[in-house]
Amino acid sequence: xxNKKRYNNKxxxxxxxxxxxxxxxxxxxxxxxxxxxxxxDFLIANNLIAFICILGICRMKIWAIFxxxxxxxxxxxxLVLCNQWVFFQTLLPLIVISIALKKIDEMGL
Numbered sequence: 354x355x356n357k358k359r360y361n362n363k364x365x366x367x368x369x370x371x372x373x374x375x376x377x378x379x380x381x382x383x384x385x386x387x388x389x390x391x392x393x394d395f396l397i398a399n400n401l402i403a404f405i406c407i408l409g410i411c412r413m414k415i416w417a418i419f420x421x422x423x424x425x426x427x428x429x430x431x432l433v434l435c436n437q438w439v440f441f442q443t444l445l446p447l448i449v450i451s452i453a454l455k456k457i458d459e460m461g462l
Contacts, residue, residue, distance in 0.1 A: 371452030378445035
């Protein structure tokens with residue numbers, strides 16, 4: 354029984370690393386908000402929703418994963434349309450999404 358608990362803690366620690374990367378991505382986006390005044394309303398709303406989703410992923414909720422994916426896709430489309438898309442902005446969210454999708458079978462609603 355003790356080995357099973359240790360194994361579950363390792364699996365949850367990977368998810369916590371993904372959540373930490375998500376928070377780092379939000380912090381980087383906040384720095385972008387400070388330097389980019391053009392889309393400030395969109396960026397604030399996007400970061401607020403992303404932060405709620407990261408909290409949901411940390412609490413192992415399935416809705417948070419799909420909401421985070423939807424926000425990520427909408428964000429990327431808007432950035433492409435505004436000619437502000439940067440490849441680096443996709444790396445951390447894709448890592449968070451891949452970690453979360455690996456753990457989706459352990460999550461609840």
